[in-house]
Amino acid sequence: MARNEDATKSLKNMPTLLRLAQWLPLVVLGVGLFLTFQLWKHEHQIVARDLRANFDFLVQEDLTLIKQRMLAYEQVLRGARGLFAASESVERHEFHDYVSALGLEESYRGIQGVGFSLIVPAARLQSHIESIRGEGFPEYTVWPDRERDTYTSIIYLEPFTGRNLRAFGYDMFSEQVRRAAMERARDTGMVALSGKVRLVQETGKGEQAGVLSYLPVYANGKRHDSVESRRSAIIGWVYAPFRMDDLMAGLFGQRANEIDIEIYDGEEISEKALLHDSDKISFAGVMEARLLAIRKMEIAGRTWTVAFRSLPPFETRLKSDQAGYVAVTGIVLSLLLAAITRLLARGRSRAMEAKEALAIKQKQLEDLNLSLEQRVSERTAELERLNRELESFCFSISHEIQAPIARLDGFSTAIAESVKDAGSDEVLYLAERLGVASRRLRDVIDSLLVIYRLGNTEIEMMPVDLSQLCAQILGELRENGAGRVFSVTIAPNVVVQGDHRMLETCLRHLLENAVKYSARNPEAEVEFGEMAQAGKTVFFVKDNGVGFDMAFAGKLFEPFSRLHSESEFEGSGAGLPTVQRIIERHGGMIWAEAAPGNGATFFFTLG
Known part of the structure; x- marks a missing residue:
């Protein structure tokens, strides 16, 4: 009666289980x-973070390059002032010789020249003009031509050729932006940088924003340790004009095509304040770049605002090969797992349908009150049929899954060969990883079938020489070890009763593991032996390899569970579960003892 109630309850649960089997592949x-999307998203975030860090590093490096270049040009002015400090007077040819020796064009790219602007009191203006004209410059005059209390004039400017000739005699003190920098240099005694100006050297074609750098020159022998004394002692300024695009040309090297750099005079970002734009596109109007940075820096008492934005060549680094690999591998594995789950669900459904049929048969037989012998015979026959169907199902899984796996492996090989000569390293890498994943899945399926067969294969008991088997297996491992040397100890004449093929498989897995996990030890040792423990014969395989933490010993014999990553040691994780199944079929048990870095010992009994 109880048996009939259990069968009825099982039949009621059948539709629910069938629906679960139908939806389970979609859930998987x-x-x-x-999970694939989350892993891809995580990998993408890592790449974006690394790209931001790289961008910030390049921004700081570029700021340092700008600062270093301007400091180098400050030293040029200090050298020129030293020339005046070392002489009672500096003649035109002396100034020319000094600047020529600097090699401006080769050593100081972007500098327009080095000059000297002399202060000319209004009372001495005419005599000054006549003096310069007497040096062979009949057209010389101080300009612009309007009355003022104090005049200044550019009397020296080297190289004194080309567009620099346009600045000869120019009174920079007459222009507001230049005058502010000159007064700041005069009062501080330090180098002062002007704001944005249009250089008088510009001809109207291909014009660039300009700035000027000033350093005051004081009369020899006069004090200049206060603002008042400096104003009293000053005789002029050595200065350098800069065309900003020329100044920044070549400073940032290869990454000039990856990061747009814009320099603004002062703290305002506007077209009016723009000094330099490496890609000639206004930063204020283009804010869609992935990475942006705005920094302020002080150059010779003047604030520059430097804006950086990433360009497409730099942003393409965000395309991570690893993220693509994660996505492709995750999708492929998800589809394969769904296919496997579908096959297993179909098998489960068929098994449950068979179980339903068996329950109905049993109920009918009980209702008909057939003889016990007939019922046992029919139930036995039905179970045998189910076992055959289950075995057929396992082989069906092997056939149906192995074929698409083989095709995946073939496709990955074909893709790799097709792109090998095309130079596409990214596609070649992904194709190789897909091949590795397909072969790994094939090994898992093969291991599942081996574990299944072990549970259904009859044991043929006979004398088995375990010592001879160990010597044979270790000899093969030495031959296949590419010259690897390891010490072997085998207890002699260890003979047991058991299935020869199963015990060979058992020892092969244990010895292969011992050899594999001791590979990093230059003095590797592998030992097979026996000992007596609690009145029983215990066999063991011992190595001096990497060992493992005993806290994880419970996972050793779980199918496909690994205590070491696959990148450290290859394997499917099915070896020890197979060993355990063989030992249990022989009526024995297996356990292990180990410590990290001190090797491992696997003990087992038989019967």
């Missing part, structure tokens, strides 16, 4: 795709 696929 959805979970797999969701």
Whole structure:
């Protein structure tokens, strides 16, 4: 009666279980795709973070380059002032010789020249003009031509050729922006940088924003330790004009095509304040760049605002090969797992349908009150049929899954060969990883079938020489070890009763593990032996390899569970579960003892 009630309850639960089997593959696929998306998103975030860090590093490096270049040009002015400090007077040819020796064009790219602007009191203006004209410059005059209390005049400017000739005699003190920098240099005694100006050297074609750098020159022998004394002692300024695009040309090297750099005079970002734009596109109007940075820096008492934005060549670094690999691998594995789950669900459904049929048969037989012998015979026959169907199902899984796996492996090989000569390293890498994943899945399926067969294969008991088997297996491992040397100890004449093929498989897995996990030890040792423990014979395989933490010993014999990553040691994780199944089929048990870095010992009994 109880048996009939259990059968009725099982039949009632059948539709629910069948529906679960129908939807389970979709659930597995959805979970797999969701996890793949999360992994891809995480990898993408890592790449974006690294790209930002790289961008910030380049920004700081570029700021340092700008600062270093301007400091180098300050030293040029200090050298020129030293020339005046070392002489009672500096003649035109002396100034020319000094600047020529600097090699401005080769050593100081972007500098327009080095000059000297002399202060000319209004009372001495005419005599000054006549003096310069007497040096062979009949057209010389101080300009612009309007009355003022104090005049200044550019009397020296080297190289004194080309567009620099346009600045000869120019009174920079007459222009507001230049005058502010000159007064700041005069009062502080330090180098002072002007704001944005249009240089008088410009001809109207290909004009660039300009700035000037000033350093005061004081009369020899006069004090200049206060603002008042400096104003009293000053005789003029050595200065350098800069065309900003020329000044920044070549400073940033290869990454000039990856990061746009814009320099603004002062703290305002506007077209009016723009000094230099490396890609000639206004920063204020283009804010869609992925990475932006705005920094302020002080150059010779003047604030510059430097704006950086990433350009497409730099942003393409965000395309991570690893993120693409994660996405492709995750999608492929999700589809494969969904396919496997579908096959397993179909098998489960068929098994449950068979179980339903068996329950109905049993109920009918009980209702008909057939003889016990007939019922046992029919139930036995039905179970045998189910076992055959289950075995057929396992082989069906092997055939149906192995074929698409083989095609995936073939496709990955074909893709790799097709792009090998095309130079596409990214596609070649992904194709190789897909091949590795497909071969890994094939190994998992093969391991599942081996574990299944072990549970259904009859044991043929016979004398088995375990010592001879160990010597044979270790000899093969030495031959296949590419010259690797390791010490072997085998207890002699260890003979047991058991299935020869199963015990060979058991020892092969244990010895291969011992050899594999001791590979990093230059003095590797592998030992097979026996000992007596609690009245039983215990066999063991011992190595001096990497060992493992005993806290994780419970995972050793779980199918496909690994205590070391696959990148450290290859393997499917099915070896020890197979060993355990063989030992249990022989009526024995297996356990292990180990410590990290001190090797591992696997003990087992038989019967």
